Amino acid sequence: MRTFVAAADAGRFQDAATDLSVTQQAVSKRIAGLEKSLGVRLFTRTARGAKLTVDGQAFLPHARDLLRAAARAAASVRPGRRALRVDVIGRRLAPADVVRDFHRAHPGIGLDVVTLFDADAAVAAVRSGDIDASFRAVTMPGRQLPDDVAAVRAFDEPVQLLTGPAHPLADAGAVTPERLAGRRIWMPGIVPGTEWAAYYDDLAAAFGLTIEVTGPDFGTEPLLDTLAGSDSLATFVGEQTRLSAPAGHGLRRIAVRDPAPVYPHSLVWHRDNPHPALAALREHLRCGRFAHSAPGTWTPAWA
C-alpha cells in the first residue's frame, strides 16, 4: 500500500523506489503483486512513467485511509503523545455513555476506551500512566487514594428496580426504598470488597433492604431470564444501563423515588498527567448535562 501511494504520488516507479530506498524492480514487483491480488490494473505503464488507471484513482484514497489507520493504530500504543486512554467499568454502563458524549462534543480528540479488571488495577494504571483516567467509585470507605491520584464526583446515576412482568411491583410507576423492605433483591456477581458491594451494602442498611448476593454469576443473560420468570425476584440496575434484550423478556424498569438512590460515578486521574484532552474531559464533566446530586436523592455517606 505504501509503495502504491508513493508510486501514485511520484508518477514514476523509479522515483518512488528512491523515496522508499529500494530498487525500481522491487517497486515494479510490489505493484504487480498488488494488482494481481486485486485482480485489476492500477497503473498504465508509459514511456514517461506510470499513470493511475480509473481503478487506481478510485483505489488511491482508500489506500491513504489504510495508511492513516495504520499510523493511528501504531500511535495508540506509542508511549508519549497518544490518544486519551479512559477506563470505563463496562461498555454498556453509564460511564461509557459519558465518554461517547465527550467524543461527540470533541470529535477531534483521539480517545481509546479500555476496561480494567477492578478499581485497584484502575488506580494502579492511572498511577503508572498506562491509562489517563478512570470512571470508578473509588471513594468507598476503607480505600485511601494515593496522594498523586485525584478524584472528583463526576455524575450521579439513578438506580432503578428491574423486575419480571409477574412481579407485584411490575406495574408500579415508581416505588420508595421503604416499600422494598422485606422483598428479595437479587444481585449475583457482586464481588465483596468492590465499590458496588459497598454501595449496595449501604443502601440495604439505610432502608432495611435484604439484598441477596448469593449464587454464582452466570452472566447477564441467565440473570435476566430468571428475573423474567420470577414473581418475587427483583434487581437493581443503573438508569442508563443497556440490557441485551429488555423488550424480549418483558422486563420492567421501575423508578425509585423519595429518596432516589443514585450511584456516584467519579473520575480518577493522575495529578501530574499533562494530557490536554484530560483537562477537556474534566471540563466536559463539569459543564455537561449530567445530573449531579440533587435534593431528594440518596447516596452513601462516604460519597
Add this chain to the structure above:
Amino acid sequence: MRTFVAAADAGRFQDAATDLSVTQQAVSKRIAGLEKSLGVRLFTRTARGAKLTVDGQAFLPHARDLLRAAARAAASVRPGRRALRVDVIGRRLAPADVVRDFHRAHPGIGLDVVTLFDADAAVAAVRSGDIDASFRAVTMPGRQLPDDVAAVRAFDEPVQLLTGPAHPLADAGAVTPERLAGRRIWMPGIVPGTEWAAYYDDLAAAFGLTIEVTGPDFGTEPLLDTLAGSDSLATFVGEQTRLSAPAGHGLRRIAVRDPAPVYPHSLVWHRDNPHPALAALREHLRCGRFAHSAPGTWTPAWA
C-alpha cells in the same frame, strides 16, 4: 492485524489458529512479531488462554478500523457491487463541490471520485461500466451521444472575470459582456475541440469578444502570476473554482451580468446502470440547491 483481532476475539491463540487455518505456533509468532514491532505487550499469557493488556485493548479498535479500511479498499476495485464511481473534470471545480455536497447529504453511500482524461474517455468509461457517472458538458455541437448513454443538464455555474489589481476593471463590481469587447481575454490551455473551447468560442461570438488561446499552458500558477502583474490581461473562471492562492496574488473576481454567462454542467450516465446510488445522485441534482438557468443568464444555443 487479522491474527491479532482473531486472537483477541477468540481469547485463545489456539482457537484463533484454527479459525485462520494455521498452527498455534504461527499465531504465537505473529503476535510476538507484532508486539516486537510495536514495542509493547498486547496479550497477557495465562494458562487458560491469552487476555488483552491495556495496550491491547486500546489497540484493538484501531486494528478493526484497519481491517475495515482494507476491506473497503479491496471493494473499491471489485467488479460488481461497489461504491458509486463518479468522474469530475477537476477536484477544484464546481462538479467536485457537487459531489462533496452529495456525500454530505448521503454519508452512507460509498463514493469514489476519479478524473478522466477528456470527455471522450468519460463517455467510453460510462459505456464500459468503468465509471457510473460523469460531469462533462457533452452537449457541445458535433458530439452525438450513443443511445445507451443519457445526459441531463445538472447545474449552471456563473462565469466570472479574473484580473490583476492593476487592470482597468479591477475595481468594477460587475461588468456586462459588452464591456469586454475589444479587451484581451487570455485563456491558455484550452484544447481545441473540447467542450470548454466550444463554450468560449460561442461566448466570444455572441458578444464580440476576442479570446486568446495562444501560448503553451504552463499550469495555473504561472497563469495567475502573469495575470496579477498585467494591466490588460484578464481570464474567465468559474464562480466556484478554487484558485491556489487568490489572496496572495491580489487577484480580483468580477461578476459578469446582463446577461450572466453560465456554464452548463451536465451529468452523463449509462441508461442500463442499475446502481441505486446513481438514482440518488440524480435525485440530489434535481432537488438540490444548485442554480439552474434563470432569466438574465446566457448559455450557448446548443446547451
Add this chain to the structure above:
DNA sequence: GCCACCGCACAACCACCGGTTGTGCGGTTA
C-alpha cells in the same frame, strides 16, 4: 495434594516470498 491436561513459547527445519543485479524492450526526444 498429586497428576493429567491445556495452552503458549522455544528450537530446528524448510519452502517461498521478496529483495537484489543484470538485461531486454517499447516509446519518447533530440
Add this chain to the structure above:
DNA sequence: TAACCGCACAACCGGTGGTTGTGCGGTGGC
C-alpha cells in the same frame, strides 16, 4: 535514426514466516 528513459522479465539469494516437535507453567479434577 540513434540515444535515452523508464518499466518488465530472468536469475539468484538471503531472510521471513510457515511447519513439526518439545518443554514449561498454571489450572482443575479426583
